[in-house]
Amino acid sequence: MPEPLRLVQVGAGGMGRAWLQTISENPDVVLTGLVDLDLDVARAAADEHGYSAVPVATSLGELADRVDAVIDVTVPVAHPKVSVDALLRGLPVLCEKPLAETVREALAMVAASEVSGKLLMVSQSRRYFRTGSAFAGQLAELGTIGALSCEFYKAPHFGGFREQMAEPLLVDMAIHQFDLARKLIGSEPVSVYCESYNPAWSWFDGNAAASAIFRFADGTRFSFDGSWCAPGLETSWNGRWRASAANGTASWDGDNAPVVELASGEVVPVVLPEDPEQIAGSLVEFVNAVRSSTVPQSEAHTNVISLAMVEAAVRSTTLGTPVRIAEVITDAYAEAVATVEDSTLLAALQAWPDVLKVVGLEP
Template sequence: MTLRVVQVGAGGMGRAWLGTVAADPDVELVGIVDLDLDAARAGAAHAGDPTIPVGTDLTALAAETGAEAVLDITVPAAHHPVTLEALRAGLPVLGEKPAAQTVAEALSLAAAAEATGKLFMVSQSRRYNDQLVAFRQHVRGLGAVGGLSTRFAKAPHFGGFREEMDDVLLLDMAIHAFDSARYVLERDPVSVYCESWNPSWSWYRGDAAAAAVFTFEDDVRYVYDGSWCAPGAETSWNGDWRASGAAGTALWDGDHDPWSDLDGVPGTPPVARSVGDAIAGALASFVHAVRSGGVPDGEVHGNVMSLTMVDAAIASARAGRRIVIDEVLEQAHAAALEAERDESIRARLAAWGSVRGALTAGSADVATAAGSPDVAALG
């Protein structure tokens, strides 16, 4: 059976999703919601069926069309209200990254997923890359891992809102590398020291370059060195990766198959199953999770930490000091409690002990409820 979905958002990224949905035989687009009805109608035409119902009210259109799930492809500022409306309507949600505009809002949505018992998955689309999966397999073969690094250097001229953003690199791009680092290391961050700056030739208003050193669990270090105004000899959009362990080194240039050198002997890890490609892979994972009751990579409890890494790095750059991740989580938790007006969601938030523990337990609880064997893949 196809999964009947309503998509919210028919802008630039929305059109990319509409094309992906149209190409997936396991998904049926039954409605498009947008505040601009002309954009929604254009989106329906782009999806190949101008007769697809459109509207400005998500709850009403979902009820009218018999939708079973929602795709939230809106701007980050709208992620919290749109996802919350869908969860309250009893519909699972697949949303574009980030989970929300702030860590506090992301925690609110994690609590809302608990309160409603509905899946909220964040499409961290760069995780859906078989080369990244293979790189993690190589890293697993290194024995005790001491360090991981990413070098990212691109020079895109976007125009528009990105060139006017504060902390543009950290906010809009670094989350992909940070999230991938969590995936590869299979650990979570403990602290970060970060500096950001804007080179004199930059065409961005906000800082377009940053360097960060994260301490992860087990005293592993992750180093990020990135720039969005680095013309010449550019890296892959996925970055250039190196991992060092007791038995050797693993490398991935972001565009080709990774490899590892185990003290002069090529590493040959087992081949992992394909995870699909980019947003198509995320969509397929979401559909499978909704139908099977399994837990997808990107379930909100596991995804919040990637957004927290971004906030912590920005806080470090502004304060000029090392930032402890748990401090950021606890401050966001307090802000979420203060802002929350839904009693069921507030009760969930209030019941949490440490936020880190609640996020870990929340992921495990979702997996247990679903009877899923894949809890180790969460995050």
């Protein structure tokens, strides 16, 4: 048996505590340090999860001699700094979603991964639901999907920064559904038309609701309709999904086993995998990828496309016109080349022959 992977976690807030619990339950990893700008918060979080002997610090550099990999659970605005620092120290990184606040920053992080030769993976936890994986498997059996839809209706009262954002639903939540659509369809998005709005009764300052339709390269249309101020008959946090294909239709309520009916009227039985779920699934795939030097499904290069879907949707709702995903990525690349100050990262960016091929949007 290989030795457990030594992890330093950066970030000890609410999500950081969830990761501490997940790390404690995985025998293939061991926590060797916890970093947070607030030492008292770090110490309290470590102690609460049985890590009283684990050192805490305010910077990764203080603990870098005792680590094989880093878990970045900081707030999104800090992801580029923390993850790039770890990568340039020669450490693979598992970063909480979103990879960054902008595609421009995400591309610089991808460059850091290339410079270091180390893995940068994003934890897209919605890819790790057993019922969702069963849904994906059944869609593959139905053949090419003509239409995929997701309805997302919740009424959370978060307080704090989410209720003050300009586009809280699209920017803070929708990447889960947009990213999952890529996995379910098995193709890449081409363009999006989106309208966001704020219902009269909303307790959000910004647009808490949105409707978007994406066109994918294989011809599939993916429609997303959601709201964060929709009390009553709420959907799962995963949303409610329906897919239509030539050979039948599949639906998934986001929590329970999916239902599939073939064109013949036959109902297809469901077999649920036994894989670990949510962030536990992310951690297992990350450890396996580090040990085997394989590419995980949410490796940073390809995850840029999911982030670009969000940025394109926001741009579309601002412009009132459809927006091409490729345009968002190429614009972000030009901005990255113009703004990245680190000469090593800049050289890596400039060496790319075609940013769309680098992230896998074009073959």
